[in-house]
Structures are given as structure tokens and as C-alpha cells.
Amino acid sequence: MKSVERYLLPVLTAMVLIALWHLAVIATGTNIFPSPAAVAKGIFHLAEKSLLWSYIGDSIMRVVFGYGAAVILGIPLGILLGWYPALGRLVNPVIQMLRPISPLAWMPLAVIWFGVSNVAPIFLIFLASLFPLLVAAMDGVRNVPPMFLQAGRNFGLSVPQLMRRVVFPAILPRLLVGLRIAFGIAWLVLVAAEMIAVDSGLGYLIIDSRNAGKRYDLVVGGMLLIGIIGLAFDTMFRRAERLARAE
Amino acid sequence: MRRLVPFLGVALAVFAWHLAVVMTGTRLVPSPWAAVRAIGELAQKGLLLKYIVASLFRVTWGYFLALLLAIPFGIALGTWRRGELAVNPLIQVLRPISPLAWIPIAILWFGVGDLSAVFLIFLASFFPLTVTAMQAVHNIETIHLSAGTNFGLSRPQLLVRVILPAILPQLVVGMRLALGVAWLVVVAAEMIAVNSGLGFLIVDARNAGDRYDLVVAGMILIGAIGVVLDLLMRRLETLDFVRWGYASE
Amino acid sequence: MKVRFSNINHHFGSTRVLDRIDLDVKEGEFVCILGPSGCGKSTLLNIVGGFVKPSEGEVRIDDEPVTGPDPRRIFVFQERGVFPWLDVEQNISFGLFKLPEGEQRRRIDHYVQMVGLKGFEHAYPRELSGGMKQRLEVARALAVNPDVLYLDEPFGALDSITRLQMRRELLRIWEAERKTILFVTHDIEESVQLADRVVVMSQRPARIQKIVPIDIPHPRDLSDPRYIALRDSIFGEIGLAHQV
Ligand SMILES: Nc1ncnc2c1ncn2[C@@H]1O[C@H](COP(=O)(O)OP(=O)(O)OP(=O)(O)O)[C@@H](O)[C@H]1O
Ligand SMILES: [Mg+2]
Numbered sequence: 001m002k003s004v005e006r007y008l009l010p011v012l013t014a015m016v017l018i019a020l021w022h023l024a025v026i027a028t029g030t031n032i033f034p035s036p037a038a039v040a041k042g043i044f045h046l047a048e049k050s051l052l053w054s055y056i057g058d059s060i061m062r063v064v065f066g067y068g069a070a071v072i073l074g075i076p077l078g079i080l081l082g083w084y085p086a087l088g089r090l091v092n093p094v095i096q097m098l099r100p101i102s103p104l105a106w107m108p109l110a111v112i113w114f115g116v117s118n119v120a121p122i123f124l125i126f127l128a129s130l131f132p133l134l135v136a137a138m139d140g141v142r143n144v145p146p147m148f149l150q151a152g153r154n155f156g157l158s159v160p161q162l163m164r165r166v167v168f169p170a171i172l173p174r175l176l177v178g179l180r181i182a183f184g185i186a187w188l189v190l191v192a193a194e195m196i197a198v199d200s201g202l203g204y205l206i207i208d209s210r211n212a213g214k215r216y217d218l219v220v221g222g223m224l225l226i227g228i229i230g231l232a233f234d235t236m237f238r239r240a241e242r243l244a245r246a247e
Numbered sequence: 248m249r250r251l252v253p254f255l256g257v258a259l260a261v262f263a264w265h266l267a268v269v270m271t272g273t274r275l276v277p278s279p280w281a282a283v284r285a286i287g288e289l290a291q292k293g294l295l296l297k298y299i300v301a302s303l304f305r306v307t308w309g310y311f312l313a314l315l316l317a318i319p320f321g322i323a324l325g326t327w328r329r330g331e332l333a334v335n336p337l338i339q340v341l342r343p344i345s346p347l348a349w350i351p352i353a354i355l356w357f358g359v360g361d362l363s364a365v366f367l368i369f370l371a372s373f374f375p376l377t378v379t380a381m382q383a384v385h386n387i388e389t390i391h392l393s394a395g396t397n398f399g400l401s402r403p404q405l406l407v408r409v410i411l412p413a414i415l416p417q418l419v420v421g422m423r424l425a426l427g428v429a430w431l432v433v434v435a436a437e438m439i440a441v442n443s444g445l446g447f448l449i450v451d452a453r454n455a456g457d458r459y460d461l462v463v464a465g466m467i468l469i470g471a472i473g474v475v476l477d478l479l480m481r482r483l484e485t486l487d488f489v490r491w492g493y494a495s496e
Numbered sequence: 497m498k499v500r501f502s503n504i505n506h507h508f509g510s511t512r513v514l515d516r517i518d519l520d521v522k523e524g525e526f527v528c529i530l531g532p533s534g535c536g537k538s539t540l541l542n543i544v545g546g547f548v549k550p551s552e553g554e555v556r557i558d559d560e561p562v563t564g565p566d567p568r569r570i571f572v573f574q575e576r577g578v579f580p581w582l583d584v585e586q587n588i589s590f591g592l593f594k595l596p597e598g599e600q601r602r603r604i605d606h607y608v609q610m611v612g613l614k615g616f617e618h619a620y621p622r623e624l625s626g627g628m629k630q631r632l633e634v635a636r637a638l639a640v641n642p643d644v645l646y647l648d649e650p651f652g653a654l655d656s657i658t659r660l661q662m663r664r665e666l667l668r669i670w671e672a673e674r675k676t677i678l679f680v681t682h683d684i685e686e687s688v689q690l691a692d693r694v695v696v697m698s699q700r701p702a703r704i705q706k707i708v709p710i711d712i713p714h715p716r717d718l719s720d721p722r723y724i725a726l727r728d729s730i731f732g733e734i735g736l737a738h739q740v
Contacts, residue, residue, distance in 0.1 A: 104435040108450070192438075227344040230345075393571065399565075399567035
């Protein structure tokens with residue numbers, strides 16, 4: 001009974017909402033806002049034209065590069081800053097000042113530095129994920145219980161061994177949460193960047209569908225795709241968190 | 248000496264920026280001094296205050312509206328299992344849709360203007376806040392709920408005297424994170440959907456004559472206000488009625 | 497008869513936990529429930545507390561069936577039950593909301609004094625030691641003047657010195673207020689030091705294996721041969737030789 005509810009209830013609410021949406025479109029007699037069926041048809045058409053796949057591919061490629069670079073750079077740097085408190089005190093204020101600058105505010109600079117190309121959005125995504133990751137790693141290292149470090153030293157670990165066998169495992173849970181949150185922001189920024197700075201990707205799909213002919217069916221379709229792909233990534237991160245906790 | 252270190256860090260960074268501009272001889276990226284002058288220019292034209300107020304106004308409305316709706320909604324879902332089963336999957340699908348992806352729809356429904364921006368900020372804060380409140384209710388110690396009922400509290404009393412105080416620490420953290428996202432979104436929304444505010448300042452400065460000093464001035468203002476908002480929210484986290492919730496100090 | 501368990505059976509899914517429990521507890525009696533870990537002691541206490549409905553059978557208190565938690569009977573958890581967002585006074589007054597202001601004040605002062613937390617009225621639980629938190633929780637329970645107290649391994653998380661002190665405190669309070677007490681423990685010494693009767697439970701599914709009356713007056717001398725004999729008989733009952 002319980003497990004039936006678990007699947008039945010969400011399906012039911014989804015059906016009710018879709019029905020309401022459909023009815024609202026009919027009742028208001030709008031011919032701009034699409035009905036659910038129109039959205040499904042729109043996505044179908046795009047999928048046939050293979051344009052959709054290249055858009056999805058472009059979006060994912062940008063996020064992977066920007067976010068990947070932030071991970072490769074941000075985590076070691078964050079660990080370093082956490083490990084050497086003096087260095088941390090010196091650099092932290094700069095991070096704290098750069099961090100709240102909305103990554104999208106960098107757009108004009110990104111465009112003069114990198115031109116209208118793939119690099120500009122990748123740079124924005126990089127910025128958007130870098131700061132949360134830096135801070136997560138830095139805070140993580142600072143909060144490793146001194147007892148763990150003492151125990152590690154007591155067993156004669158060298159600093160690199162200490163990093164690998166004590167510090168890294170100790171900060172991993174926090175780091176994974178930070179990775180997930182950073183990805184959420186990266187995904188958000190990606191869409192905005194694509195709306196402004198390039199001419200491909202899911203963000204572009206949305207803005208272009210609106211500007212070129214008020215194709216709101218494609219707008220809503222694009223939004224749903226963004227939601228579903230974002231959800232897939234989010235689920236992956238949560239899986240990883242659960243695995244790390246189970247170990 | 249120790250207290251000077253952070254300032255030293257900032258000073259070094261600004262100096263490096265200055266050097267980089269001078270050495271590359273670029274005319275596109277302004278020096279720190281040019282950026283400061285640009286802020287002065289904005290102040291003189293009366294735009295500084297106007298844009299800051301415009302941005303803060305939008306964030307305030309969108310964010311508080313979201314607080315008002317999301318927290319009761321999240322608590323309701325957290326205490327009512329069936330409701331959560333029914334609604335949670337939908338929240339999870341809607342949540343990762345970048346609030347900015349709603350821009351075309353926001354414009355369609357609300358036109359180009361404040362209302363659109365407020366709507367986007369509302370969306371940006373609503374989902375994270377709902378999820379935070381819901382999770383926080385799940386994380387309440389069963390023992391505390393049992394103790395509450397044992398002392399004869401009715402449902403409404405339980406809500407006020409146990410559930411609310413118990414979730415507050417997590418809620419306050421969630422509120423800080425949501426405000427950060429709201430601030431990020433307002434800038435982006437203003438770049439696309441309205442004609443005032445700090446985000447608009449940035450695109451406008453660039454489009455109307457490549458005034459990169461104004462661009463950077465806008466960025467500095469955005470950063471500074473972001474810092475202030477974050478600090479204010481962190482203040483909340485030091486108050487007695489939530490401090491217990493943050494493990495070992 | 498204060499509390500009467502009749503024919504309680506309980507299972508979680510396919511795990512049978514309690515097997516035909518019959519037990520009567522007199523008004524003002526101190527009863528310890530003793531048994532191996534995981535046998536079902538907490539489950540039994542949760543049933544009489546009204547937090548869990550038994551699969552079969554019923555508990556009656558003052559001849560009324562138990563249908564849910566009731567402020568006349570308070571459950572004391574291991575120190576974790578205090579509310580971390582309230583200070584000592586606010587915790588103690590948590591259940592007093594129906595009383596007039598003056599009476600609340602009087603009870604707070606009385607119980608702060610009684611459990612030795614004077615000077616800590618405005619301290620938060622995070623500023624208290626484990627033993628102090630445990631006393632606070634007992635004070636919070638006593639303040640509503642319940643006629644029954646349920647304690648589930650209340651001193652399990654304390655160090656052995658504090659634990660001894662807490663036992664003495666509890667006995668002092670019990671002698672002053674004569675509450676009916678149901679006390680769950682898996683510590684044999686503890687049960688023999690405290691109880692009027694020790695209810696020994698078997699492995700899961702738990703039955704009542706034996707009820708041992710401890711007819712030694714308080715304060716009990718731990719080197720008294722009678723004490724030692726009773727203690728050893730329970731060790732034997734549980735199937736342990738009293739040797740390390
Ligand atoms: N809510 C529950 N759902 C399923 N099984 C449960 C639940 N609560 C307890 N059990 C199971 O019932 C059995 C008895 O649990 P209980 O907590 O009553 O034991 P206990 O005697 O108090 O043990 P301990 O001395 O370790 O506290 C255990 O096997 C436990 O796994
Ligand atoms: Mg137990």
C-alpha cells in the first residue's frame with residue numbers, strides 16, 4: 001500500500017496539474033501560451049531535427065569544462081588555504097569580496113577577454129563554481145578535529161600522507177555537499193550565460209524561441225529539459241554523498 | 248598586526264590589479280582608480296542610489312514573498328507525509344530550472360518591469376526555502392516531539408513550541424543561502440528584463456559606449472552589497488535562539 | 497493497582513518483540529525492567545507511555561486504558577530529551593503552561609533547587625555537563641507533578657561516578673514525592689540498588705523471566721550479604737557467571 005502510494009501520488013498530482021494547465025489554456029483562450037500537448041509536440045519536433053541534441057550537448061559541454069576547471073583548481077587551493085591559516089587570512093578577504101559579485105556581472109569583461117565564443121560562458125561557470133568550492137574546502141580543512149591530526153602525526157604520517165589519509169577523508173562529506181551546491185549554481189548561471197552570450201545551448205533555445213516568433217511551446221519545453229537534466233545531475237551528486245556516508 | 252593581515256590581502260589584490268592594467272596598457276579594463284571615479288560619477292548623476300534602491304527593492308519583495316509562502320509550505324510538507332509524497336517530486340523537477348529560464352514567461356505574464364524581476368527572485372528563493380524547511384522538519388529529533396506531546400501540547404502548540412524552534416537554525420542558514428541566490432538572480436534579471444538596477448547598469452554601460460569603468464564600478468557595488476547582505480544574515484546565526492543548532496563552537 | 501499490563505504482545509513487521517507480558521505495578525512502587533540489549537525494554541516502556549500501540553493486549557493505568565501520551569505520566573529520555581533551544585528555567589517550565597504565573601515561578605524555583613542547578617537558571621543545555629542535563633530532564637518531568645515516571649536507561653550515558661550520584665538523587669526524590677517509577681536498565685547492579693522489584697526479561701521475543709523482589713531498606717549497603725546474594729541470583733538468572 002505504502003509503496004503504491006509512493007508512485008501513485010506524484011503521478012496523480014502531476015496529472016492534475018497538467019490537466020489544470022490544459023484547462024487554463026483553453027479557458028483563457030490564449031494563443032501565445034502553449035498547452036501541455038503543444039509543448040510535447042514542440043520538443044518532439046526539435047528532437048527530430050537533431051538540433052535539440054546538439055543544444056543539450058553544448059550546454060553539458062560548457063558546464064563540464066567550467067565546473068571541472070573550478071573543481072581542479074578550487075579544491076586544492078581551498079585545502080591549501082585551510083592548511084596554512086596565515087595564507088588563509090591573507091587571501092580570504094579577497095575571496096569574500098569577489099564571491100558575492102554575481103558571476104553574470106562578469107559577462108561584459110568575459111566578452112572582451114574571450115570574445116563571443118564558448119570560452120566566455122565557460123569562464124562564467126568557472127567563476128560561479130569556484131568560490132563555493134574554495135570556501136567548502138577551506139572551511140572543511142579548518143574544521144578537521146585536531147584529534148584526527150594528532151592521531152595521524154602520532155602514527156608517523158608525513159604531511160602528504162596526512163593529507164591523503166586524514167585530511168581528505170575527513171573533509172570529503174562536506175566537500176561533496178559543496179560540490180553539489182556549486183553545481184546547482186553553475187547550472188543556473190549556464191542558462192543565463194547562454195541567454196546572453198552565445199547562440200547555442202538550452203538557454204539560447206529558450207531566448208531564441210521567444211524572440212524568433214514567440215514559440216512559447218519551445219520555451220516551456222526547454223525549461224522542462226533544463227529541469228530534468230539538472231535533476232539528473234543533482235541525483236548523481238546525492239548518490240555520491242550517500243555512498244561516501246555509507247563507507 | 249594580525250588584524251591588519253586581511254586588509255593587506257585586499258590591498259595586495261588591488262595593487263596587482265593596478266599593475267596589470269598599467270603593464271598591459273589596456274584601455275578596455277579600467278584601473279581601480281578609474282572604477283572609483285566611475286562610482287563618483289554615478290553618485291553625481293544621482294544614479295547610484297537610484298540603481299541600488301531599485302535592485303534592493305526587487306530583492307526585498309521577491310525574497311520576502313518567498314519566505315512568507317515557502318516556510319509554511321515546507322513545514323506542512325515536512326509534517327504531512329502524504330502531501331510530501333505527492334508534491335516533492337514536482338518540486339525536485341521545478342527546482343533545477345534556472346530561475347532565469349523563466350524570463351520569457353515572466354515577461355509574457357508580467358511585462359518588462361519590476362514585477363517580472365520580483366517574480367524571478369521569488370522563484371529563485373521559493374524552492375530552496377521550501378526544501379530547507381521540509382528537510383529541517385524531518386531532522387527534528389523524535390525525542391523532542393515525543394516530549395512535547397507527553398507534556399500535553401496540542402498540534403498548534405507543538406508547532407509553535409517545538410517544531411518552529413527546532414527548525415530555526417537550519418532555516419536561518421537556508422535563508423542566507425537563498426538570499427545569496429536571490430542577489431545573483433536579480434543582477435541577471437536586470438541584465439535581461441528591466442531598465443534599471445545594478446545589473447542594467449552593467450549591460451547598459453557596455454552597450455552604450457564601452458564604458459568599462461562603469462561596468463567594473465557596478466561589479467564592485469554588487470559585490471559590496473552582497474557582502475553586507477551576507478554579513479547581516481550571518482549575524483542572525485549568532486543569536487541565542489539558533490546558536491544551539493550549530494555543532495561545537 | 498496503579499499500572500496493569502495485560503497480555504501484551506508486540507511485533508515490528510515480522511520481528512516478534514514482546515511475548516505475553518503480564519505485570520502489575522503498585523502505586524508508589526519503584527520497578528526496574530532489566531534485560532539484554534535489544535530484547536524489547538524500550539518498546540515496552542513506549543507502550544505504557546502511549547507512544548507505541550501494542551499489537552495485542554492493553555495497559556490500564558488507574559483502571560483506564562492507555563490511548564496516548566498523557567502529562568500525568570512523563571517519559572524521561574537519556575539527557576537528549578532536554579530542549580536545546582530553551583535555557584534551564586524555560587525547560588523546567590515547559591509543561592507548566594496551564595498554571596498561573598506565580599505557581600509556575602514557585603515550581604521552577606523549587607525544582608531548580610531540588611536537582612541542584614541553582615546558579616544555572618539561565619544556562620543553555622550546551623553549557624551543561626551530561627549529568628546536569630539529566631537532572632534537568634528529571635526536574636522538567638517532576639515539575640508537572642506527574643504520578644508516574646518512565647525512565648529509559650536515564651543514566652546510561654553518564655560516567656560511573658555521576659551515575660552513582662544520580663541514583664542517590666533519584667532515590668531521594670522518590671522518597672520525598674513517592675511517584676510510581678518504571679525504570680528500564682540493562683545494568684544489574686543499578687536495578688538491585690534502586691528497585692522494589694526487578695523484572696527480568698528474556699532474550700527477544702521478551703517474556704518476563706522472573707520477578708525478583710528486593711526487600712532491603714534504603715539506603716542500601718552494597719557490601720551487605722543480602723544485597724550480594726540478590727545481585728548474584730539475577731546474574732545467574734540471566735545466565736552469566738559473576739566473574740570477569
Ligand atoms: N520502530 C521500530 N521498527 C522496527 N523495529 C523496531 C523498532 N523499534 C525497535 N525495533 C526492534 O525491536 C527490538 C527491541 O527494541 P528495543 O528498543 O525495545 O530494545 P531494548 O531492549 O530497549 O534494547 P536496548 O537495551 O539496546 O535499548 C529490536 O530488535 C529492535 O530492532
Ligand atoms: Mg532501549
